[in-house]
Structure formats: structure tokens, C-alpha cells
Amino acid sequence: MKTIDLKKEFKYLYQPSAKKVEIIEVPRLQLAMIDGAIEKGSEPGKSPLFAEATQSLYSISYPLKFMLKKRKTNAVDYPVMALEGLWWVEDGLFDITVKDNWFYTLMIMQPDVSTPNIFAEGLEQVRKKRGDSDSLSKLRLAAFEEGLSVQTMHIGPYATEPATIERMRAFAREEGFRDCVGSGGKHHEIYLGDPRKADPAKLKTVLRHPVEKI
Numbered sequence: 001m002k003t004i005d006l007k008k009e010f011k012y013l014y015q016p017s018a019k020k021v022e023i024i025e026v027p028r029l030q031l032a033m034i035d036g037a038i039e040k041g042s043e044p045g046k047s048p049l050f051a052e053a054t055q056s057l058y059s060i061s062y063p064l065k066f067m068l069k070k071r072k073t074n075a076v077d078y079p080v081m082a083l084e085g086l087w088w089v090e091d092g093l094f095d096i097t098v099k100d101n102w103f104y105t106l107m108i109m110q111p112d113v114s115t116p117n118i119f120a121e122g123l124e125q126v127r128k129k130r131g132d133s134d135s136l137s138k139l140r141l142a143a144f145e146e147g148l149s150v151q152t153m154h155i156g157p158y159a160t161e162p163a164t165i166e167r168m169r170a171f172a173r174e175e176g177f178r179d180c181v182g183s184g185g186k187h188h189e190i191y192l193g194d195p196r197k198a199d200p201a202k203l204k205t206v207l208r209h210p211v212e213k214i
Helices: 048-070 117-131 134-138 157-176
Strands: 022-037 081-086 103-109 140-155 177-179 187-191 202-212
Touching: 022 048, 022 134, 022 187, 048 081, 048 103, 048 134, 117 134, 140 157, 140 177, 157 177, 157 202
Parallel strands: none
Antiparallel strands: 022 103, 022 140, 081 103, 081 187, 140 202, 177 202, 187 202
């Protein structure tokens, strides 16, 4: 059986240092995705639709892993990757502290061996086991090339992200780049801990913003 070590191959994207900010080039990746929006007066941690979308992403990612691991020829094993979120607003400026006007694309990276046909087969298996749902019908497999970005590891509760984002923006300016979030770019979070279980002070979240050369 072949093993694809996605965590090792993409360590620079999913385990950056918290001590430094860096400019990176994010390559074209394949991800399972689902789109949605936070309900007015709510926030990600309290949104039923957000929770349902998250569950749907995991409900396809694990069956795909086991399908590929158990197939009789060319079996492949790999880790299920972290949950990611792209966040933006349709009107006005993106404000990290105001969350009930956010739109999102939730994602989990998939290896290239998960072809569209295999993805469709996996979805059909999930529907047979769990029944169909609106969130399952919104799942898709797609490529995403983020390109030039500024990133770092944020350690602590989500509420303290603004200070880390200011560090990222300051570093980008010093290096001659402009942060594109708020002008078409999307705020990107990669969740390396479960906020329901982890000590908030130790919670790890990769923060990434697209940038362009000034």
C-alpha cells in the first residue's frame, strides 16, 4: 500500500512558525469545498448551518480515505487534513470582530488520487448511509490556487486574532506587499485544534491572507 504523507509534504502550509510571519507562494491544491453564510446575529461557533457544513465535509473526507485505502488495486493511505475556512463579506469592509455578515467556503484538502469520479462515488455512499441533505448537495471537489500570501501561526483564542493580523499586515508592508483582504481577497483560517476541547490559550490556527506587490 502506498502512503501519501500530506502533512509532511505540505508542512510549510499547515504548520508554519508562530514566531515569524512569512511571504509564501501557495500552489494549486485540490479540496472538498462547501459554501455558506453566517446567519444574522450569529457567529461561526453558534451557527447551525456552519456546523452542518463542517459535518458534511468530514462525512465525505473520511469515507474517501477508507475507499482508497481498502480498494483491491493501487490502495493508498493518507491523513485526513485540517478543516479550513475562507471568509469574506459581500458589502462593506471585512471586520474580523463582526462575524454575522460573513460568507464562507469551508474546505478540506484531498490528494490528487481522489478524482471527481471517486468523489462522486464517495458522496453516493454517504447518501445511502446517512440520507441526502441540503449540505451534502452543496459539496464539491475543486482546485484552489491561493498564490502569493502572507501567513503565520496564531496561538490563542479566535478573539485575539486581530493583533496577529496586524503583525501580518505590518510585515507585508515592510516587504513591499499589500494585504488584499478587504479588496477582493479572503481571510483564510486553518483550524489545527477543536475549540470545544482545547485550552483557548493553546488553540492553534494558521492565518493566511493573499497579498500583491506594491
